[in-house]
Amino acid sequence: MSGPPRSLWLLVLVLVAGAAWVLSPERAASQTIDERVREVAGRLMCPVCEGQTVAESNAELAEQMRALIRDRLQQGQTAEEIIAYFVSRYGESILAAPPRRGLSLIVWIGPFAALALAAAIAVATLRRWTRASPGSPAGVPRP
Amino acid sequence: MMADLGYLGVLASLVTSAYVTAAALAGARRGHASLVIGARRGVVAIALLLTLASAILVGSFIARDFSLKYVAENTNLSTPLAYRISGFWGSMDGSLLLWAWILSLYSAAVVLINRERHRRLMPYAIAVLMGVLAFFLLLLSSVSNPFARLPFPPSDGRYLNPLLEDPGMFIHPPVLYLGYVGITVPFAFAIAALITGEVGEAWTKSTRRWALASWYFLGMGLTIGGWWAYRVLGWGGYWGWDPVENSAFMPWLVMTAYLHSVMVQERRGMLSVWNLGLIIVAFGLSIFGTFLTRSGVVSSVHSFARSSIGPVFVIFLAVAMTGALGLLLARMNRLREHNYLESLLSREASFLFNNVVLTAAAATVFLGTTFPLLYEALKGVKIFIGPPYYNQVFVPIALLTLLVMGIGTHIPWGQESPGHLGRRLQVAALIALLGGVLLVVVGIRKPAALSGFVLSLFVAAITLNEFARGTAARRRLGEGVSRATVSLLRTNPQRYGGYIVHLGVLLMVVGITASSAFSRQVEMGLAPGEEAQIGRYRLTLKSVVPYRDSTRAGRAARIAVSNAGHPLGELRPAQALHLASRQPVTLVGLRSTLRDDLYIIFSGVIDGKARLRVLLNPLVFWIWVGAGVLTLGTLVAVLPERRRLVPERP
Numbered sequence: 001m002s003g004p005p006r007s008l009w010l011l012v013l014v015l016v017a018g019a020a021w022v023l024s025p026e027r028a029a030s031q032t033i034d035e036r037v038r039e040v041a042g043r044l045m046c047p048v049c050e051g052q053t054v055a056e057s058n059a060e061l062a063e064q065m066r067a068l069i070r071d072r073l074q075q076g077q078t079a080e081e082i083i084a085y086f087v088s089r090y091g092e093s094i095l096a097a098p099p100r101r102g103l104s105l106i107v108w109i110g111p112f113a114a115l116a117l118a119a120a121i122a123v124a125t126l127r128r129w130t131r132a133s134p135g136s137p138a139g140v141p142r143p
Numbered sequence: 144m145m146a147d148l149g150y151l152g153v154l155a156s157l158v159t160s161a162y163v164t165a166a167a168l169a170g171a172r173r174g175h176a177s178l179v180i181g182a183r184r185g186v187v188a189i190a191l192l193l194t195l196a197s198a199i200l201v202g203s204f205i206a207r208d209f210s211l212k213y214v215a216e217n218t219n220l221s222t223p224l225a226y227r228i229s230g231f232w233g234s235m236d237g238s239l240l241l242w243a244w245i246l247s248l249y250s251a252a253v254v255l256i257n258r259e260r261h262r263r264l265m266p267y268a269i270a271v272l273m274g275v276l277a278f279f280l281l282l283l284s285s286v287s288n289p290f291a292r293l294p295f296p297p298s299d300g301r302y303l304n305p306l307l308e309d310p311g312m313f314i315h316p317p318v319l320y321l322g323y324v325g326i327t328v329p330f331a332f333a334i335a336a337l338i339t340g341e342v343g344e345a346w347t348k349s350t351r352r353w354a355l356a357s358w359y360f361l362g363m364g365l366t367i368g369g370w371w372a373y374r375v376l377g378w379g380g381y382w383g384w385d386p387v388e389n390s391a392f393m394p395w396l397v398m399t400a401y402l403h404s405v406m407v408q409e410r411r412g413m414l415s416v417w418n419l420g421l422i423i424v425a426f427g428l429s430i431f432g433t434f435l436t437r438s439g440v441v442s443s444v445h446s447f448a449r450s451s452i453g454p455v456f457v458i459f460l461a462v463a464m465t466g467a468l469g470l471l472l473a474r475m476n477r478l479r480e481h482n483y484l485e486s487l488l489s490r491e492a493s494f495l496f497n498n499v500v501l502t503a504a505a506a507t508v509f510l511g512t513t514f515p516l517l518y519e520a521l522k523g524v525k526i527f528i529g530p531p532y533y534n535q536v537f538v539p540i541a542l543l544t545l546l547v548m549g550i551g552t553h554i555p556w557g558q559e560s561p562g563h564l565g566r567r568l569q570v571a572a573l574i575a576l577l578g579g580v581l582l583v584v585v586g587i588r589k590p591a592a593l594s595g596f597v598l599s600l601f602v603a604a605i606t607l608n609e610f611a612r613g614t615a616a617r618r619r620l621g622e623g624v625s626r627a628t629v630s631l632l633r634t635n636p637q638r639y640g641g642y643i644v645h646l647g648v649l650l651m652v653v654g655i656t657a658s659s660a661f662s663r664q665v666e667m668g669l670a671p672g673e674e675a676q677i678g679r680y681r682l683t684l685k686s687v688v689p690y691r692d693s694t695r696a697g698r699a700a701r702i703a704v705s706n707a708g709h710p711l712g713e714l715r716p717a718q719a720l721h722l723a724s725r726q727p728v729t730l731v732g733l734r735s736t737l738r739d740d741l742y743i744i745f746s747g748v749i750d751g752k753a754r755l756r757v758l759l760n761p762l763v764f765w766i767w768v769g770a771g772v773l774t775l776g777t778l779v780a781v782l783p784e785r786r787r788l789v790p791e792r793p
Binding site: 034042045052053055056057058066091092093095096097098104106107108114115118119122123125126127128129130132 | 377379385386481482484485486487496500507510518521522524527528530532535536543663664665744746754
């Protein structure tokens, strides 16, 4: 096999160096309070908006909710406790993703189950095809 | 008067489309060539009629004819000329006219291009195209007539939504519609192929460019929509897994699967049933998407376009899907093909796995989009399925797609030995590994983001290696690098255009990964003269000043931006009221560079301090660059193939 040309290596080097330059190491530090606020707020839908999370919304209520999340995080509450508090006030329709239980379990498991099933069917089909005899009338093996 | 002419145009088109459908079917059944010729003329006539009707609607908008209900609801006296024109597709009735108009133009193009070709397929394809068109014309002439008159014309019109006053309004809806509507053409040929039993190469060959174009326009419509939302909606992102976004993303995913699996059919004469199924599903999703956008059944940032035509769409969708899939099932026996594969390790097999992951991705989006409707119907409770869900469920499947994309590129048609494939992949794997280590060293530790970068690197290395190998063969014949590249693209545009598209997708993946995993958001209150630091940027609030433009008024924060003491200019995010509609609008302060976007939202002044939400979104720019590369690749892929000078290497 022929090795890749030097230009390819150079390009990769540039790509890697570029990525390293862009994403500086300070980001490896443990999460800041801003990041934690955003993460919790991203799990809640803004109650007065159309399809926006609390993290994204510019509505006054969303801003107040973010401030409340910040206060509670600083008091030492966990993300789950804060989410539970908002659910107790607004109901589960405030969640940006449904809980993993009951009927909603379908959406969490469904895609992976479908993927596994589809892959199994594909493998079974391919195996059947490789066992078939060649000499396909329509088959044009190679140019 | 003119408007009545427009309505007449719609009515005449409806009658003609019904006639054309019947004539084309009868002509094909009984072999009357004259009926088919009449049908073809009818198709062209409808295109002219609907062009006239559309021109009249635009004219009514320009002339501010408020006696038309649709015009009065979408413009007022203060609307500038440009946005009076785009008012055409500002809400439902006009959007449906745009749909019908585009379909009529596409249909006319199909008829003119295939005058001498596909004598058996064409009448049925025409019948399907005109049948679909007739449905839209039926809506336009009854429940959503854009030419309907008001009994008492108001002196001024109503303002719909100030967010629609943006250059994005000129490109996003039409481009998206070019994509949505475009799927109807391959669908029509697929149905024609099923009816005639000619399911071989003819229908896929004659619709390859149509499928590619509709796939491209859908993807580009989504990207432009994201770009628009990012600049204008002011929430800091470009994609929110909104049901309306999803509904255009699903057919895009299915069309992506089709564009790959159809190559197996063209090369080996296999998978024809599967390909027919994919096109039928893609068409169903395009109608479903139009319905979802226009019905208001889901809560969405697009819900300005509400109406009650939902049930009609559902009925049409149900009839079309039952008919098409029923036809596919009924013909299944006749479609038995001889399937034979040399090896599980082959390009053919890799395309099948590509289809597995892409359809699973589409199914995930479908489930996430429709499940809330089901849940509400069963339990009476509204739930949302938003970004946190897709981050956990869609992202792993997308990463798997990347892996298949990389490995598949290096597997030749026919068969491949595991040892040879391993040797071919090892360089790319090494590069990816090296890159991964480097990324971990510099502090990229989030698993999803790290996998995204490493896999992108892996696929990029493989793809570039394909180019290197391709040009190397030509350079040995004495061609220079640039000439070798050009002749590579010219002799096999489909393959290498596809690889360029892959590179564009990778750039988009890198931009999306970086900006979603490493975006930073800080909220602050600054008094004049106070400073704040985010990343390398130092922000200084200079003052809060009145803001005023031709349609909006409010306040703006003047923020001086500097980096390590070097002044970089001023950003002026503003909070304003759209005067005509009395709706608040957010004007983002955005400084975009190749490295990151500084994105500032100003929400008002509290206790003498300007409230600011500041985001630093890395690598967003590369999403738009990736879209450009993808465009380039698509253009290469539609080039006609030149005769091969050098035999292709397997």
